[in-house]
Amino acid sequence: GQQLNQSPQSMFIQEGEDVSMNCTSSSIFNTWLWYKQxxxxxxxxxxxxxxxxxxxxxxxxxxQFGITRKDSFLNISASIPSDVGIYFCAGQPxxxxxxxxxxxxxxxxxxxxxx
Amino acid sequence: DTEVTQTPKHLVMGMTNKKSLKCEQHMxxxxxxxxxxxxxxxxxxxxxxxxxxxxxxxxxxxxxSPECPNSSLLNLHLHALQPEDSALYLCASxxxxxxxxxxxxxxxxxxxxx
Numbered sequence: 001g002q003q004l005n006q007s008p009q010s011m012f013i014q015e016g017e018d019v020s021m022n023c024t025s026s027s028i029f030n031t032w033l034w035y036k037q038x039x040x041x042x043x044x045x046x047x048x049x050x051x052x053x054x055x056x057x058x059x060x061x062x063x064q065f066g067i068t069r070k071d072s073f074l075n076i077s078a079s080i081p082s083d084v085g086i087y088f089c090a091g092q093p094x095x096x097x098x099x100x101x102x103x104x105x106x107x108x109x110x111x112x113x114x115x
Numbered sequence: 116d117t118e119v120t121q122t123p124k125h126l127v128m129g130m131t132n133k134k135s136l137k138c139e140q141h142m143x144x145x146x147x148x149x150x151x152x153x154x155x156x157x158x159x160x161x162x163x164x165x166x167x168x169x170x171x172x173x174x175x176x177x178x179x180s181p182e183c184p185n186s187s188l189l190n191l192h193l194h195a196l197q198p199e200d201s202a203l204y205l206c207a208s209x210x211x212x213x214x215x216x217x218x219x220x221x222x223x224x225x226x227x228x229x
Contacts, residue, residue, distance in 0.1 A: 031215050042119075042205050042220035043158070088157055092215055102171070103215060105157035 006106030138206030
């Protein structure tokens, strides 16, 4: 199946620092989604991206859909303790006929924010 | 209503039990999904229902049996599970299959098989 490489796998940062994580693929994607998951809960959508080059913000979060359509990044500015959790990218790969496959998830980035 | 509601939140079952997980949404979404998620791993797709018909079964063992009684409800019937089936089971819905607009997850059912 389609593979998404998400990095880093984990991050330990000080409160107030900025964070950046990214996902890359060898295939073209037509949609990128970024989710946050708290322990024992389902993933919650943070940002959705639908066009190559699109840059979208949601409060302290900013995400971009790479121009090559094979990558995306998520930045979190001025981190706070409640940012702790696992962040997943998810993409919708295109197939040669132009139609889309099911969502593919990255392996996740575990974020720890130290006071 | 912009939620996907899953019940129960926690379930402990023996290997000979039969139980069911339930999922409900009232957003008018016509695609509903079951995922299995192990700790610190991404969700893995199990089943996709599109307009109440099963459209994808990702080679899931027959001890998992999905059912979509109507456009708002999705069930997952469990029978003769193994301890390795213990996981967080997530339901999701979207406007239509492979249209990720409004793709929403429920909070999940934490299943423990003993």
